[in-house]
Amino acid sequence: MxxxxxxxxxxxxxxxxxxxxxxxxxxxxxxxxxxxxxTLLSEKVVTTASxxxxxxxxxPAMTSLMTAEDMQRYGIHTVDExxxxxxxxxxxxxNLYNPEIGARGVLIPGDQGAHMxxxxxxxxxxxxxxxxxxxGRGLGIPIEIVDHIELILGPGSVLYGSNAMLGVIxxxxxxxxxxxxxxxxxxxxxxxxxxxxxxxxxxxxxLNAPFQIMSGFEFYRQDGxxxxxxxxxxxxxxxxxxxxxxxxxxxxxxxxGGAATKTHYAMxxxxxxxxxxxxxxxxxxxxxxxxxxxxSSQYINVISDFNDPENYQIDRVLRGxxxxxxxxxxxxxxxARIYGDSTDRRTYADYSRRLACRFxxxxxxxxxxxxSRWAGSELQGSLDWWNDGKAVTLLGVDGRYRYAQGRxxxxxxxxxxxxxxxxxVIDSPHSMLAAYLQQTAHPFPWLAFNGGVRLxxxxxxxxxxxxxxxxxxxxxxxxxxxxxYAEAFRAPTFFESDALIPNALLRRNSLAPERVRSVEGxxxxxxxxxxxxxxVFRSWxxxxxxxxxxxxxxxxxxxxxxxxxxxxxxxxxxxxxxISSIDNFGFNAGWEGxxxxxxxxxxxxxxxxxxxxxxxGTGTAQPIVVAPQFFGNARVxxxxxxxxxxxxxxxxxxxxxxxxxxxxxxxxxxxVAPPQLELRATASGPIVKGLxxxxxxNYxxxxxxxxxxxxxxxxxxxxxxxxxxxxDRFRVTVGLSYxxxx
Amino acid sequence: MxxxxxxxxxxxxxxxxxxxxxxxxxxxxxxxxxxxxxxxxVPIQLEAQLFAKVxxxxxxxxxxxxxxxxxxxxxxxDHADSARVASQMQAALxxxxxxxxxxxxxxxVTFAGAVALGxxxxxxxxxxxxxxxxxxDDVDAITKALDGHDVLTAGSVxxxxxxxxxxxxxxxxxxxxxxxxxxxxxxxxVSLRADLLRLARIFE
Numbered sequence: 028m029x030x031x032x033x034x035x036x037x038x039x040x041x042x043x044x045x046x047x048x049x050x051x052x053x054x055x056x057x058x059x060x061x062x063x064x065x066t067l068l069s070e071k072v073v074t075t076a077s078x079x080x081x082x083x084x085x086x087p088a089m090t091s092l093m094t095a096e097d098m099q100r101y102g103i104h105t106v107d108e109x110x111x112x113x114x115x116x117x118x119x120x121x122n123l124y125n126p127e128i129g130a131r132g133v134l135i136p137g138d139q140g141a142h143m144x145x146x147x148x149x150x151x152x153x154x155x156x157x158x159x160x161x162x163g164r165g166l167g168i169p170i171e172i173v174d175h176i177e178l179i180l181g182p183g184s185v186l187y188g189s190n191a192m193l194g195v196i197x198x199x200x201x202x203x204x205x206x207x208x209x210x211x212x213x214x215x216x217x218x219x220x221x222x223x224x225x226x227x228x229x230x231x232x233x234l235n236a237p238f239q240i241m242s243g244f245e246f247y248r249q250d251g252x253x254x255x256x257x258x259x260x261x262x263x264x265x266x267x268x269x270x271x272x273x274x275x276x277x278x279x280x281x282x283x284g285g286a287a288t289k290t291h292y293a294m295x296x297x298x299x300x301x302x303x304x305x306x307x308x309x310x311x312x313x314x315x316x317x318x319x320x321x322x323s324s325q326y327i328n329v330i331s332d333f334n335d336p337e338n339y340q341i342d343r344v345l346r347g348x349x350x351x352x353x354x355x356x357x358x359x360x361x362x363a364r365i366y367g368d369s370t371d372r373r374t375y376a377d378y379s380r381r382l383a384c385r386f387x388x389x390x391x392x393x394x395x396x397x398x399s400r401w402a403g404s405e406l407q408g409s410l411d412w413w414n415d416g417k418a419v420t421l422l423g424v425d426g427r428y429r430y431a432q433g434r435x436x437x438x439x440x441x442x443x444x445x446x447x448x449x450x451x452v453i454d455s456p457h458s459m460l461a462a463y464l465q466q467t468a469h470p471f472p473w474l475a476f477n478g479g480v481r482l483x484x485x486x487x488x489x490x491x492x493x494x495x496x497x498x499x500x501x502x503x504x505x506x507x508x509x510x511x512y513a514e515a516f517r518a519p520t521f522f523e524s525d526a527l528i529p530n531a532l533l534r535r536n537s538l539a540p541e542r543v544r545s546v547e548g549x550x551x552x553x554x555x556x557x558x559x560x561x562x563v564f565r566s567w568x569x570x571x572x573x574x575x576x577x578x579x580x581x582x583x584x585x586x587x588x589x590x591x592x593x594x595x596x597x598x599x600x601x602x603x604x605x606i607s608s609i610d611n612f613g614f615n616a617g618w619e620g621x622x623x624x625x626x627x628x629x630x631x632x633x634x635x636x637x638x639x640x641x642x643x644g645t646g647t648a649q650p651i652v653v654a655p656q657f658f659g660n661a662r663v664x665x666x667x668x669x670x671x672x673x674x675x676x677x678x679x680x681x682x683x684x685x686x687x688x689x690x691x692x693x694x695x696x697x698x699v700a701p702p703q704l705e706l707r708a709t710a711s712g713p714i715v716k717g718l719x720x721x722x723x724x725n726y727x728x729x730x731x732x733x734x735x736x737x738x739x740x741x742x743x744x745x746x747x748x749x750x751x752x753x754x755d756r757f758r759v760t761v762g763l764s765y766x767x768x769x
Numbered sequence: 770m771x772x773x774x775x776x777x778x779x780x781x782x783x784x785x786x787x788x789x790x791x792x793x794x795x796x797x798x799x800x801x802x803x804x805x806x807x808x809x810x811v812p813i814q815l816e817a818q819l820f821a822k823v824x825x826x827x828x829x830x831x832x833x834x835x836x837x838x839x840x841x842x843x844x845x846x847d848h849a850d851s852a853r854v855a856s857q858m859q860a861a862l863x864x865x866x867x868x869x870x871x872x873x874x875x876x877x878v879t880f881a882g883a884v885a886l887g888x889x890x891x892x893x894x895x896x897x898x899x900x901x902x903x904x905x906d907d908v909d910a911i912t913k914a915l916d917g918h919d920v921l922t923a924g925s926v927x928x929x930x931x932x933x934x935x936x937x938x939x940x941x942x943x944x945x946x947x948x949x950x951x952x953x954x955x956x957x958x959v960s961l962r963a964d965l966l967r968l969a970r971i972f973e
Contacts, residue, residue, distance in 0.1 A: 064822050068947070068968060070815055072940045080812050080940070094942035175943035204927065205941050230928070237905065237928060354850035414853060415860030416813055472864050624967070 087477035087497030101677040102709030102723035124320040132636025134654040137326035144191035167297030167314025172243035182515030184493035203239030204230040208769035214762030220249035236305035257284015266381035287321030322736040331376040367402040390440035401429030430456035431521035530595035533602040557620035568609035633659035655681035672712035684733035698749035700733035817861035824869030826965035834896040838873040845903035854901030883910035908932040
């Protein structure tokens with residue numbers, strides 16, 4: 028195509044877009060005063076960014092809100108799907124095990140969610156041993172009881188402390204008054220999974236105080252699909268001098284791969300309850316998440332046998348909080364909250380390779396146990412200086428006691444007897460204290476200011492200060508300009524700071540917290556039922572904690588200094604260090620709206636981001652692996668009403684994604700997952716009174732994701748190319764729900 | 770001989786004891802004052818804008834308001850939250866030039882009983898009455914007292930509407946929603962346009 032033709036095409040495209048926008052605006056404008064009311068009713072009310080209810084326009088950060096209605100329309104089942112298909116700036120990456128979440132072009136592979144703070148009704152769920160937070164099926168919150176999900180982009184430690192590096196996700200559940208009755212749901216991804224659940228909500232008065240209860244329970248079971256892997260051949264086992272063994276039974280073939288018929292499963296029983304009585308709110312959440320991955324990789328089933336269903340991980344969670352809110356005077360409010368969490372994680376991996384096990388048994392069973400418990404209290408006061416909402420001070424303190432325990436054992440699979448002493452033993456109790464201050468000011472109707480700072484004290488490192496300053500200027504009717512500067516940190520997990528595996532994982536120096544600071548600006552325009560936003564951002568990350576692998580020369584020095592046994596000088600030796608930094612910048616753009624008397628819904632979000640990781644010593648900047656530099660989503664839906672279905676079509680897309688082992692695996696060709704486009708069509712509606720359905724089909728165009736799988740995690744002479752994780756490309760979902768006593 | 774560390778979780782938890790103490794303290798606080806805690810769910814600025822805009826859909830509002838629309842903001846004595854919302858609503862409405870297309874004034878009044886309120890509405894020719902939190906036990910009586918009066922009642926607490934407050938506000942799925950008690954609206958000669966009712970959740 029000639030440049031002139033391209034330019035003319037672009038001009039036509041811009042004109043068509045402008046005409047479309049004008050048409051939509053005009054169609055709403057003809058509704059006379061309805062236009063303004065539609066705009067007002069399209070406002071997003073968020074509570075996460077500043078711990079108070081405010082419109083997303085005035086929130087001190089770019090906020091993406093995913094509603095229950097949209098999740099129903101577009102066939103969303105989990106939080107990670109909501110982020111992929113509906114959010115602005117966020118994306119998810121499926122590894123067939125436990126999805127990973129990133130934002131604005133940054134994702135830290137294998138972090139288990141530690142760089143995104145996850146809240147459920149304001150309750151932080153990231154546990155301190157690994158920083159983990161599950162956002163797929165493993166979250167254990169039935170999607171039917173989710174009212175909306177808020178994604179706050181950018182550093183968010185100012186009110187919440189550690190982990191809010193990429194942002195904050197708050198899953199807000201429904202209230203009893205808006206979710207009355209009993210709701211039963213049964214759903215299946217045909218041939219792959221099923222889910223059954225029940226939930227109920229009610230509101231009444233109890234002892235002269237209003238009482239609301241909402242509760243949901245579900246059981247999810249996934250089994251399959253089956254994927255074929257390999258074959259990947261490796262050298263003979265240096266210890267047994269025979270071909271490598273990847274299975275307990277059968278001959279040792281030296282070949283990894285085949286059909287993974289038994290190792291792609293998950294099971295999640297879970298329940299959640301929210302109870303509000305007078306000034307008191309009680310939340311309780313319990314879940315178990317057991318899952319297995321059909322492959323081994325750098326982070327999952329690292330050296331385990333192939334297609335062994337006893338390689339799995341199981342998380343158990345019990346958490347709760349009790350909140351008391353009161354208005355002390357017309358100017359001063361007070362909130363007291365106590366909370367407690369218990370999470371434990373057990374990971375099992377069997378391996379029959381003598382090279383990996385090193386003991387004279389058929390199969391070693393590696394068991395990793397981890398337990399985190401924490402409890403604390405948060406006291407928060409607010410002062411509205413002139414009782415008009417124009418100047419409000421928020422002051423809070425959060426004291427927490429927590430401890431983490433962990434150990435790793437190696438057992439003889441056949442006898443259960445330990446083969447060596449426990450390693451990676453962690454037994455770390457300590458207390459933490461934090462204080463935060465936030466000041467909001469609305470001196471003029473066109474100007475909003477939000478400034479705050481939080482100080483976190485952790486005995487493992489010096490106190491951390493996390494400031495944020497944001498200003499919103501309503502520049503014209505419906506238009507708002509927002510500028511934000513924010514910082515955040517992530518405390519090293521207990522595993523990173525405390526785990527010691529003699530002669531394999533050293534622990535010699537203390538770790539500093541990871542830090543990120545960012546500056547961003549955005550312009551938002553609302554017209555009719557439409558909201559258009561465009562923003563640019565830049566962030567700087569430093570002191571990222573990574574596992575540093577020693578070179579041979581360094582291992583020789585460690586032997587000389589007595590930090591490493593001479594017998595281990597040829598094996599891999601590592602330690603956690605503050606290693607790398609990330610430079611990240613880009614743009615977000617989004618357009619969403621509703622027209623056609625509230626029946627036609629549409630939206631699209633696009634993010635372009637450049638993220639470069641710099642490790643000291645290398646002096647070179649590398650692109651971030653796994654994370655796409657260009658990604659987004661689009662959706663349209665029409666509610667036919669009157670007993671007819673609602674039809675929804677959603678898509679999310681990502682550009683090329685560099686595979687996780689691309690820079691240290693020496694593969695040829697350079698491993699890159701192809702661009703992905705995933706389409707999801709959904710139809711939902713009533714059948715008879717109380718009974719409704721939802722059916723959907725999901726298709727992914729690309730067949731590979733950005734994770735290197737298999738025993739060949741690095742290129743060998745006889746194995747030069749990387750095998751990438753397969754994608755579950757086609758799924759059909761059918762669900763029925765029944766509501767009674769509404 | 771391998772040494773296997775004790776299983777995780779066999780520590781007597783200081784955290785549990787500490788949590789129990791704090792819980793006890795909190796429980797005492799709760800027992801001391803387990804009284805009505807109404808929800809102000811919509812941000813006040815947004816609620817004021819919605820309130821002002823909805824009045825343009827009230828066909829009888831211009832006649833009822835005349836040259837100057839008078840809005841009573843009712844607060845409950847010794848109820849801090851009620852006073853806070855009334856004061857903030859007053860400030861928010863003052864920043865809006867017209868409500869229902871008409872200049873307006875707001876008067877904060879202390880609730881002295883439903884009957885007295887009915888008398889006050891009549892005497893002051895109020896076009897609208899707004900209730901903040903604190904009136905949960907009084908809504909039924911207020912509805913009865915204002916029956917037949919020419920006035921629109923609105924409340925910041927969603928639970929008021931099923932009991933007869935004409936207009937309410939809620940937040941569902943992160944967006945504001947309008948609640949309308951249609952039967953009571955007719956009894957109070959409030960005539961809301963059909964295009965508004967299509968956007969609202971209706972109670973009868």
